[in-house]
Amino acid sequence: MxxxxxxxxxxxxxxxxxxxxxxxxxxxxxxxxxxxxxxxxxxxxxxxxxxxxxxxxxxxxxxxxxxxxxxxxxxxxxxxxxxxxxxxxxxxxxxxxxxxxxxxxxxxxxxxxxxxxxxxxxxxxxxxxxxxxxxxxxxxxxxxxxxxxxxxxxxxxxxxxxxxxxxxxxxxFLEEYTIDPNDKINEIYQYALANFKNGISIEEIAEHVHVSPNYFCRYFKKRTSKTFIEFITELRVGHACKLLIEGTMNISQICFESGFNNLPNFNRKFKELVGKSPTQYCRDFSKRNGSSFLHPVAAEDLRSLQNRDLLGRHTGKRAYQFS
CATH class of the missing domain: 2.60.120.280 (Regulatory protein AraC)
Incomplete structure (x- = not known):
């Protein structure tokens, strides 16, 4: 498509x-x-x-x-x-x-x-x-x-x-991207977005769009200037960034929830793509994005979350934590 x-x-x-x-x-x-x-x-x-x-x-x-x-x-x-x-x-x-x-x-x-x-x-x-x-x-x-x-x-x-x-x-991307009337990239994107947390193989996605694995690899690299594995890794790291911002899981949980199989690989890939560790990313995001950026309802939700965390510290219970 x-x-x-x-x-x-x-x-x-x-x-x-x-x-x-x-x-x-x-x-x-x-x-x-x-x-x-x-x-x-x-x-x-x-x-x-x-x-x-x-x-x-x-x-x-x-x-x-x-x-x-x-x-x-x-x-x-x-x-x-x-x-x-x-x-x-x-x-x-x-x-x-x-x-x-x-x-x-x-x-x-x-x-x-x-x-x-x-x-x-x-x-x-x-x-x-x-x-x-x-x-x-x-x-x-x-x-x-x-x-x-x-x-x-x-x-x-x-x-x-x-x-x-x-x-x-x-x-x-701008230099290489052209509109192709037989383009399958949207079908690939939709499938990847729905399944990136699982172990998607080249054979699986190639079968989904009805082409051979070898053709799929050449096609995807030509259309996106990256391999399919690189694309999936970017999706997983992007999802991990979202979970870090939400602050409801520790880093070990986020690793597996994002589709990575082990923590060292997750930390390495995250730093390669983002340029900083997961913990540093979360800290930097908090400094850069205050509640003034948010919809009023979301800002109120954030304040409630922060208040719960503060209460948890006083009672000795953490509402959420980062590894």
Whole structure:
């Protein structure tokens, strides 16, 4: 199955789309579209794929994606089990030249033109820029007419001038990725996302997409610039990052819950991909991401968790721990 070209709904009153989503789960198909996309996840958790980048996402995730960059947000399994979970998100889709073909050629707008070029590799936004942009995305839901256009312009201006953003996918992905009408990559991604905690063999996934193991290995490497084993390892490490952030398991438990067979291999692969140990990753994440990034309900949940942990320390019982 190929990555699908998703049609973004618009109407005659507006030159770009602003949408608030409240659904059981996010749109979870590997897809692309000619519009650039600015998405703010108010409330949701799972795994985000942007080009060849794989990361866990949680409440507050804020990314800017350039035109035709394949991506998907895959929610955690609990969202598909009819347990009352709901996602909340705001998405803005706009053509890079929706304000006119010469607008971005003006010298005053050169930084925004450069931003949209950078966004073709995907940009994750954090820090004080995150707080400003997420607030403005909430505001844009109630704006109409020229105020709506000005709001988007101001957001792009702020992001372009900020250093609080990081690229997601590699430059090599953009150079090598092409849309193939017979592409099986979405089918592979969906199967891998559903089964990465288990020991998926090359023979198993090759049989699932009806090709030989040798052909599958060549095909996957050509389409993604990485081996299937590397891809599965990235999924497992990404899931481990999510579990570390949640703080409900120790590192030994997270190792096996993420699909690794032993702790030394888990620690080694985690450090290779993330650049730090699991414990250091959790500490750094806590410093960088405060409750100001979260949906109000999630922030209250976090405070409750912290209060329980504090109570546990006073009573001699740990609410959660890291090895």
């Amino acid at each position: 190929r990555p699908i070209l998703r049609k973004v709904n618009s109407n005659a009153e507006h030159s770009f789309s602003v949408r608030e989503d409240i659904f059981p789960f996010l749109y979870n198909y590997w897809h692309y579209h000619p519009e650039a996309e600015l998405t703010y996840i108010r409330k949701s958790t799972g795994t985000r794929l942007v080009g060849d980048n794989i990361e866990p996402f949680a409440d507050g995730d804020l990314v800017l994606l350039g035109a035709n960059l394949p991506h998907l947000w895959r929610n955690d399994e609990v969202y598909f089990q009819d347990k009352g979970f709901r996602i909340e998100a705001i998405a803005i889709h706009f053509y890079e030249d929706f304000w006119g073909t010469d607008f971005l050629e003006m010298p005053e707008n050169a930084h925004i033109r450069d931003l949209l070029i950078e966004a073709r590799r995907g940009l994750k936004i954090f820090g004080s820029t995150h707080r400003i942009i997420s607030s403005k995305m909430e505001e844009i839901l109630g704006l109409k007419g020229v105020r709506r256009v000005v709001q988007l312009y101001e957001m792009l201006d702020i992001i372009a001038r900020s250093s609080e953003k990081e690229m997601l996918c590699s430059a090599g």
